[in-house]
Amino acid sequence: MSEARLSKPSSGPLLVFDGDCAFCTTSVNALEKLLPAFPPTSPWQWLDLDELGLSIDDVTRYAWVVTPTHQYAGHLAFSALLRMQRAPGWRFLGHLIATPPFSWAAALGYRFIAANRHRLPGGTPACALPPAAR
DSSP: OOOOOBOSOSSSOEEEEOTTOHHHHHHHHHHHHHOSSOOOEEEGGGBOHHHHTOOHHHHHHOOEEEOSSOEEETHHHHHHHHHTOSSHHHHHHHHHHTSTTHHHHHHHHHHHHHHTGGGSTTOOGGGSOOGGGO
16 A cells, blocks of 8 residues: 655644654644644655755654745644744744744754653653654
């Protein structure tokens, strides 16, 4: 059985995440329930990464929001998700996360969570980043 392959979105954003990571999958599912405006999602394992302009290193280190014109990684992907919302509070928080000095703290927080995702609720040993990606 062959897996469906998706290419760069032509009309809207796509959230790309690590489908082998239980913590990542749980987080995406929780955000999808929390945020009213949510883009289509796909595990990177189902995608043609070349068509998205992403590498294996990219997708094992970060979640991504990919649009026809931009790529947002890590905390900036989360910021992009919040900026897609209609509610001004969510959009404000999204802009704040992308603005220094708040963006510096958000980037550190994202890196910490990514490096420890196998230890977090819902995480499994399969969630651990490869040693080179930490």
